[in-house]
Amino acid sequence: MASSQKRITKELAEVLGNPPEGIAVNLVDEGNVHNWNIVMDGPEGSPYEGGKFKLLLVLPTDYPFKPPKISFKTRIWHPNVTFDEHGSMCIGILKPEAWKPSSKIMSVLTATQNLLAEPVPDDAVETSAAEKFKNDRPLFNREAREYTRKYAK
Template identity: 40%
Template sequence: MPKSFDKKKFFFSTELNKNPVEGFSAGLIDDNDLYRWEVLIIGPPDTLYEGGVFKAHLTFPKDYPLRPPKMKFITEIWHPNVDKNGDVCISILHEPGEDKYGYEKPEERWLPIHTVETIMISVISMLADPNGDSPANVDAAKEWREDRNGEFKRKVARCVRKSQETAFE
């Protein structure tokens, strides 16, 4: 990278400051580490996650933007595309290039043009519309398909309540 490259400006998109995206806030966990961010995601309106305040961490690789960050929910969340450890599994966060399983097109995967904003918009969309065909949490996906208004809804409601209680700890 050129000597004049300002990492802080690169990570902190001026767009994010000028035109905040509704539904989340993001910032550094530690001012001395540009590679670790904390995000708060507000559960999207008219979804089962509405009213939730979900905390997550974005960890950027040293060669960002060539490779995607990893995202992990710190707040418990029941969702087909979030594994039981909190790791988010969506196309935009998958390594760039061809999918060896042929499920995703290269343009659906990570591209260096993606930003914190585009990642968060994708995650908010994921909350509103889970992908049950490619689950990270098979149990949640099964409940979402077979018992969406029963057990799945109860588990999500419990996570939303818990997120509200622990949001600002």
């Protein structure tokens, strides 16, 4: 799996050298390039604005043939993220049937950021959030902001 490490190292250098706005990356453990700590700012204009969300990105040993796994360590109330200690995120680009090896971690990170700005309620894992997002947007925004204040400050 040397090739996967090589690619991951390259990608890490790329992300560190040119980090996307509002995203900070560092390794969980300096000796292991497979686990990344990510701190993502809540996108402006979204109810998550002002929050700092910690995420864990885990790259499998057979990366890039298998998609990375990404999860929220900071609790976030979002239609596509489970509102629990796992913080599992459902995002199209990382689904097994949609993953392709040419997808880069950089694009995964920006896709995650976009998901924060624009939830996909039809693909929801947190159904109560999705319902409110669809049916009562002001209420959704209020609650999401509330939880952001509570957990992500």
